[in-house]
Amino acid sequence: MAYRIITQVVLVGSRVLGRAFAEAYKQASASSSYQRAQAKAGNPVGGGTASGRANLSSGMTLDEACKILNVKPPHQNGGQAAAAAANMEEVMDRFKRLFDTNDPKKGGSFYLQSKILRARERIEAELRPHMEKAAQEAEVNAGWSPKLYKDR
Numbered sequence: 001m002a003y004r005i006i007t008q009v010v011l012v013g014s015r016v017l018g019r020a021f022a023e024a025y026k027q028a029s030a031s032s033s034y035q036r037a038q039a040k041a042g043n044p045v046g047g048g049t050a051s052g053r054a055n056l057s058s059g060m061t062l063d064e065a066c067k068i069l070n071v072k073p074p075h076q077n078g079g080q081a082a083a084a085a086a087n088m089e090e091v092m093d094r095f096k097r098l099f100d101t102n103d104p105k106k107g108g109s110f111y112l113q114s115k116i117l118r119a120r121e122r123i124e125a126e127l128r129p130h131m132e133k134a135a136q137e138a139e140v141n142a143g144w145s146p147k148l149y150k151d152r
Contacts, residue, residue: 062126065119069094074127084130088123095120 066073071094074087098116102108 060118060122062122065122068115068119069098069123071123074123074130084127084134088127088131091120091123 062073069091071087071090074084095116099113100106102110102113102116104110104113
């Protein structure tokens, strides 16, 4: 008789958990599709700007990353490749100094060191398209010169 009660408890419990997980999945799916639709429409959720949105991989906003490394936010205007390169040099200098300062072997904090690393990655992700565009423009301006290899 006890095995029937235990079996019924297990079955009812698994049904309840299954329904809860199914409902949570539906809500998460609806939320992500809503956020994608808002991003495509140009209306970021929460009313922020493009630089205020968090990066999906790091979960850190550009403003937060700039505050962590104490650098100015990169400009969103196109055609400022030199400014982007100068800003990236400043970011790397600040990153190296802060990363070394917070080394756990020297009594620093691993948590702060990881936040500094994520901040650098977030700023790099923001500046990467500008740097690639600048490299392409420089290549176009220099002209196409094929690499010739001579046979021996």
